[in-house]
Amino acid sequence: MTLSFKNLFFGIGTLFLFFAFLILAKTILIPLAFALLLSFILYPLATRYELWGMNALFAAFLSIFTMLIIIAGGVFLFSTQIIDLSRDFTDIQDKILIVFADITLFANKNLNFLPTIEKGELLERIKKWLTESSGSLVQQTFSSTASVVTGLFLTIIYTFLILIYRGGIINAFSRFFPENKRAQAYMMFSSVQKVGQQYLSGMLIIIVILGTINSIGLLIIGIEHPFLFGFLAAVLAIIPYVGTTLGAAIPVVYALVTYDSAWMALAVMIMFWAVQVVESNFLTPKIVGGNLKVNALTAILSIIIGASVWGVAGMILFLPFAAMLRVFCDEYDDLKAIALLIGEQNNSEEVGRAKFLTRWRERIKGWFSK
Template identity: 55%
Template sequence: MNLSFSKLFFVLAFVFGLFAVMVIAKSVLIPLSMALLVSFILFPVVQKLEAWGVNRLLAAFLSLLMMFLILTGFLTLFSTQIMNFSDQIAGFTGKIMDTLSEVIVYINGNINFIEDLNREELIEEGISWLQASSGTLLQSTFSTTATLFTGIFTTIIFTFLILIYRDGLTKAFVSFGEVENQDRIFRMLQKIQRVGKQYLSGMFILILILGFANSIGLLLIGIDNPFLFGFLAALLSIVPFVGTTIGAVIPVLYAFMSSDSLWVPVAVVIWFWAIQVIESNFLNPKIVGSSLNVNALVAILSLLVGAAVWGVAGMILFLPFASILKVICEEFDQLKPIAMLISNDISGDEKKAAKNSMWIEKVKGWFK
């Protein structure tokens, strides 16, 4: 097999250039990517409204308004629990400092890092540090909130524009191909839209199921604000692998701080562990995994690369992007081996093995 260093150089240069652009222009690309996925799920709604005789501009506006009302309804539903939780957080400060001071004094008593460490002085120093850092924390919170609302507003604008200019955008992308391949490119775009819609609708269904399951368990255990913690953990499951763990840690810490019994946080841990096992092995593969068709290795790489490039937004977006990349690669003979690497279709039958053998030969010919 002959290795073409020129082709290898251009491939690596393209990959590094692509990631450089993604990092530099992330303030634009993140809301644009979010808007693209949101437009995928709102597209059928806009089509239905237009079939009823509604103007395209008005149809796009009404679909976005409907989504906004649904999100506002959820926030309003949990607003009371959010206020109760914020009030309780202030009361937990003293308990947190007491617990930390006892742990530090106990460790210091056995290892003796610092001579004559006093628990009351340690608590006073901790409170003084919290008061001194509160200004920086407030400034950081304000900056993060402003950035978040700016991103949401930009995403809404991009979504509206994509919905009203979708025909022109589709024709432009189709025109990049040769005349005999334009129908194939159009079908590829339809498949991409279908994958994005199935992923988002699947995630919505999964969040509802996990939210109610988590909330019912917390309600039975006796945790305050069960629906707030239950649906918060369900929302965090959007981030693959990491989100479910973080979503479970928050109610466990709350149970530890709000309850005098150790069995309450232990019961929360057991309940969330059982829910996570069911979600990982049954719910996610059936509801979301079937639409993505991405293997576990690519999913983990998407999570790590997305976190390195775009942070939390990348952890959410790069997994459906990997599935979209698979759809694109399946339409080009030279890129079909990449689609094989991404795909989760693993079968031992002879027909599949013969196809795999054929594409392995194509991989060998990449650098000839």
């Protein structure tokens, strides 16, 4: 097989331009990508409203309104705990500074990387630095909040328009296919929609399950505001790898600075570790992974590339879009090789795990049948 350098450079150049476009246009594309996923999960609801006699415009509006009501209800449910936590923020901040100063002094005593300094002087320097940097921090926070609010507004508008014009959009894309292939194209679009819908539905189920387990665990340990910390950690878990650690770090730090005993923080760490093991090995593979049908290599590459291109949003979005790409490539013979690379066919790890579980299940049955 001969390799054409002309085609190779053309392919590399096209790939470079594609990712450059994704980076430069991310302000528009990120809300549009989220809107596409949201429209997938709201599509059955909008269709149901239309079957009840509503027109497409009102059905799309009512679907989005229903989603916003559910989100607002969740925020209202946790508003009291958020208010209580904000009242304790000043005390928590002072305790965090004291813990940080103690750790710094302990490290300096053993490593001697700072001149000799007293604890009170170190605390004063830290507070002075925080006061001086608070202005830029507030400005950055305001800028980030404004960007998030703008993105959310654009996402809602895009979702509304996609739901209204979904029929025309699908018909327009189907025109790119030959007439004898359009039925296959409609089936492919339906499969892509189902993948996006199942992914979001699976993530919502994961959030509810993890939030409930986390909250019960924190309540048993005796941490204040257990439902707030539990469901916050569950929501952050949608960010692969990083989210779980960040979600656990918040209640661990809170326990460390709020309670006199370090065993509380250790108990929180152990609890989140156990929940993370269950979530990674059982819940996510069964609920979400089974719907995506992508292998581990594709999942990791999707997360890394997404983080490089779109940051946290890319880590969330690129994995379901990789699954949609697999569905698209699976419909065409020329692209089936890509679908095989993305998919989980012949996954020896899953086969070995299934055999291991089956072997132990049969062994346990044998113990109780004697």
